[in-house]
Every structure is written in C-alpha cells, then in structure tokens.
Amino acid sequence: MLAPVRGFAKAEYYMRTQLAQTKMAKRGLSALLLTTEPEVRYYTGFLTRFWESPTRPWFVVVPAIGAPIAIIPSIGAHLMGQTWIKDIRTWQAPDYDNDGITLLAQTLREVTPSNGKIGLADEMESHVHMPLASLRAIEALLDGRVLIGDGGITRDLRLVKSEAEITKIHTAAKIADRAFNRVSEIACEGEPLSKIFRNFQALCLNEGADWVPYLAGAADRGGYNDVISPATDAPLLQGDVLMLDTGLIWDGYFCDFDRNFSVNKPNEVTQTAHSKLIDATQAAFELAKPGALISELFHTMNKVINPRGDTMEAGRLGHGLGMQLTEWPSIIARDHTVLFEGMVLTLEPSVNLMNGKILVHEENIVIRENGAEYLSEPQNDKMRIV
C-alpha cells in the first residue's frame, strides 16, 4: 500500500477560499479575520506545532476577492512562504508597543470599504486568539468598519470534509488501531497507569503518528470515574477496566477514539455494559446516512444506553472530528444538523454503572452517499482483555 500524500493540492485551498467568499458575499462581509490555529491552517496550509507558544499572535485576512493575506511574526515568514499564500506581511514579534496591531488594522482598511463589515468567529467552540486589549485596539483603528460574528462560515465549511481530508483522518485512525492492537505488550496487572500512558503514546508514534496531542483514560474497578484525568502511578489491578482514548495526528488531522481493556476476565455487569455501548454505536452507525439528523443519532444511542433518562455528565454522545480533536457539531438532542456526505463524526456513547462509575466507547465514522463507513476498525461487543 502506498503511503498517503502529505499536504493538499493548491486547488483545495483555492476552493475553500472561494466557498468562504461566496458565503461572505451573502452575509455582506467584506473580509474574514482569522486568529486561531485551525482557521489559519484551513485557508493557508500553515502547519506548525509552534502555536504551543502563546506569545505571538498570528492573523490571516480573507478578502472579498483573491487569496488570503497573512499578517504574521517574522519567525513564521519562511514557513508561510512555502504555502500558496503570496501576500505575507510580517513584524518582528514580540513587539511590546505594537504587536501587529497597526499592520493588521492597515491591512483590514486596505481590503475593505470604509463601511465594511469584517467577520470573525465568535460562536460556540471558537475564541479570539489574541489579547483582548489588542482586539479593542484594532477595532479602534478601523475607521468606521466593524468586526462582527462571521455567522459560522468557517465552521460550516469545515463540517464537510474533502476526500483528501478523510484520507488523513483515516490514516490517523489506522495508526491508532494498530497501537490499540498492541496494548497487551504494555499493559498488565501491576503496571502503573502512568507508565502505560507513556508507553501507549510511544506505540502510537512507533505506528506512524506525527504527534500525540491527546491521551486520556482511566483504570478502576469494573469501570472508571471520569475520562479526562491524567494518569496516576497506581498499578493496574485484577478486575480493573483500563480505558485509553487517544487523539493522535497524522499530517494535521486527528482521529479520536477509545478502547476498553479488562484486566483479566470482566465481570458480567461490565461486559453487559460494554455490549450495550457497542449496540448503541452500531444503531447510530446504521442510521447515519445523508439526510438524517444529529439529534436522531443522539436519541438512537440514548435509547439503548440510558432508557431511564439519567443525567449524562459527558453532555454529548459524540462530535465532529478533523483538524481538531473535537469539532462542530455535538451529538445532543438540541442539534438538528442534517447529515451530509463527507461529514466525519465520532460516536461516543457512555453508560452509568450501578457503582457510580462509567464506561465510554467511541468510534470514528464518515458519512458516504449510501450510509456511514467506519474510519476506526469497529470494536466488537466482547471486551478486550489484558
């Protein structure tokens, strides 16, 4: 099998930009202002782990017509110069007196009319990735132009993935599948969870992950208390359920799914709960066709796992997936998004056990013309054993 190709054809960025510009015109926006890593990368292809440093702000402006303009610290000029972006304006950051403010405001004034509306992501799952004082300073330099919410333009575009994007997510998922299939090499009774976490990440890298931004998990008697805690040094015990949930990256795209491992044979309650999770996932998978609603996926899973309508700490039963570990939308009753070919989702049901513990299962799927396809290799109802 050939290794998948890194990067995207220039045409893909061009198309993303044109689609955004069509939506901008409909909303009366003269430009988009992008400030976060996934937004900047979506339109430019600028891929770097340097966002881990919070010091320097990075800006991209999508004008009404033409290619995006990068307004970035000079340290990023070489890398941005390797993308399809030609108009790259830099300053030597950090500049305590004016950290890109004048340069960005100038650019915005240059590409928009004096009464222009400039859209920026301001809704759920977004934030403005610059100091609030800088945002206010920029607003004051716009000479009549206003910054307003973009109405979810970029979020909605990112919701439907191209074939090239799906291939990257699939590649990430296959790497995680192979790592999960090797967990018995690193986990057994007596092994500290912290060491299992370290070794599982090394397995992911060994199987081809570029990096492993996310690993959560837990291990406790028959189930666990939460799914977001870091690992402790406590050893795995007989009867524990070990859960590992990884979001690893290949070429800038995530997978996000988990596997549960019983330390020796699971008890009947735990095995039954696990089977219920698989049933719920499979029920949603079968329903997940173009035209179905996210809320229908929710109700289908919820009927299986939660017939009494208990409180659900997790708040949702899955979500979008792609350039980020979790993306719009959330699989909740309130979300009536219509499924569309090319959407990538996680199905993530959880059950409350009698002892206050929980069990969570997760798979990754893509919506195709005639139904869903698994991107993760679907787990069967028998719990894995280490």
Next chain:
Amino acid sequence: MLAPVRGFAKAEYYMRTQLAQTKMAKRGLSALLLTTEPEVRYYTGFLTRFWESPTRPWFVVVPAIGAPIAIIPSIGAHLMGQTWIKDIRTWQAPDYDNDGITLLAQTLREVTPSNGKIGLADEMESHVHMPLASLRAIEALLDGRVLIGDGGITRDLRLVKSEAEITKIHTAAKIADRAFNRVSEIACEGEPLSKIFRNFQALCLNEGADWVPYLAGAADRGGYNDVISPATDAPLLQGDVLMLDTGLIWDGYFCDFDRNFSVNKPNEVTQTAHSKLIDATQAAFELAKPGALISELFHTMNKVINPRGDTMEAGRLGHGLGMQLTEWPSIIARDHTVLFEGMVLTLEPSVNLMNGKILVHEENIVIRENGAEYLSEPQNDKMRIV
C-alpha cells in the same frame, strides 16, 4: 534518587490565591475571571489534557476573599473535586442556548459589589478562552459591574517560581537531557527527518515525559531555514545540521531547549557559529543574577552573535518558562524586567549564517540568590555529531 513528588501542597494554591487577592485589592478589583488552561490550573491544580477539545469553556472566579470558585462543564466535576476547590458549579455542556453564561454571570454578581471591577488577563501572551459572543453576553448580565484588564496580576505571580515548580521544570529538563543523549540511536545519514521526529518523541516518553506537546526542528546543509516547520520525509544528508527543540511535560511543567547535531564532522563555519552561540549563552548565564535586567541579558547575547545588528527573525533571545512552553517575559531590548530569585528562563541565541541559514541554541536556567543555575545540562562548544 527518589522520584519527585507530583502535585503541590494545598498551601501553595492557598498562597497563590492570597498573593493574587493582595494585588487585586491594590488595583481595586473585586474578582478575577480566569478562562485559559494555565490560569485555571495555577490557582486550582486542575490538570488535564482535555483542553485539547475546544468545545467547552471552563471558568474560575477568584473572589476578593476566600478560595476560587469553579464554574465548569459537568464532565470536569469529578476531576475538579479532587483539587482543593470546594465550590464547584457545573452545567451540562455543550448547551447551545446557554453555555455557562448565566451560571458564570450569577457567580460574578454574587461575589462582587454592584459597582465591582472584575479583572481578566487582556495583555500580551493572553487571550480570552471563550467565544466572543459569550463574553459579550456575560458583560451584559453584570448589572453595572465591568470587566477590565487585570494589569498582569496572574502573569506577574507566575513569573517567580516556587521550589516545587522549579523541581518539576528541572525534572522535565533532565528527561530531555537523557533523550538528547540518545539521539545517535535514532538519527544518522539517510534517516528521514519525520522518522527521527517520531522516534525522538518516543525517546522522551521512554525517559519519563508525561507527554510531548512540542517538538520542532530542522535539518539542512550547515544550518537551517526556520525552526518552526514540521518534519518532512527528506533523509538526513552528510553535512546537514539536525536541530531538535523539545518542550516536553512532567507533571504539567515544561522544559524547552534544543540541541544541534552535525551529520558527521561539521564544517568550520558551522562549528564556529555553534561556539559563538555557546559563548553568548554563557555570557548571559554569568550575568543572570537577581537585580540584573532582561534587557541586559539581551544586549550581552546580541553583542556576541550579532555585532553588526542584523535583523533577527526570531524577535527575541529567550523567554520565561514553566506551565507553558513560553511565558512572560521576552528577552528583548525593550524588556526591563528585573531578575528575581526563582525566575526560570530560556537563553536562546541564534546566528544568521552567510548562506541565509540560521543556527539556534537554547538552555534553561533558574535565577538563584547568587546567580543562575542551569536546569538543562549545558552544552559545550563542540557540536554533537551523529
């Protein structure tokens, strides 16, 4: 040697909170609103990789008196319940209609007088980690109270590290030292850079890193073009300089330094440049005592590496280090911060080579009563060879 202890004594969080409250009183602030991962963790101890998911906002309010209050999604209640925080208010997120807005506004109204000023970080290196529309909605519910910049209260507290914090950074640095000492196991002529990146991260994990949020680097003839690009599949060639710069984490604290490796013997220009970097680092190290200024560190290094005053793409010659890969302050001419016992810094000089390439070196230090101590094992002037 005993393994260092995870977590902090409750007294440390108590002290951080009290110091903040003293500063708040001086500035006339009735509360602090915290929204980002390091801010929330600094006062509460809430440590999770779940911030990788952008969906749910997390809020902590530091009142004028008493312990912080957490206003968080219910999925985080169990983990927050294991910290010293007792007042934990949750909602089932994501809630499309009201994602914590009412709950947070209620809390802010409850703990502040009706004309209260509520501080939030709004300056360089910060951002407000919630949707802008949510921020505006919360402001509208404050009944006369105002959200204003916190004047850098949390930033300034974080600048000076406790012994326990220094131990964690030192532990991270020692892990990276051991991994760097094993690079010859994974890097040699012909090996693709992408594979070296994967294997180096596995070495870091193998040596004890909890996770590896940051790895950058490059490999090119005699130097490299930038230090933030992801790895390509191009093989290492004779005469290349391989640079690996890692920010790995132990118990929530980063180290951040790099090492340069020549593929076989370096040419004289490269070796001379490397020696200059070591000289610059050592000169700054010797100057780094309580009472010295950050700007003095800058000028001391700059005189060695950049006698002609060329443009410096990186924009700075080092920075603070701790809960984040890079923290306040930046080592630039404009920064006149006075060094203080307990500050942890990176010294990161870079040189422009004749061929347009650069070479960067980095060490981590802590300021002690009588001078600096290295937290990374200082590199000597001879380049490492693979």
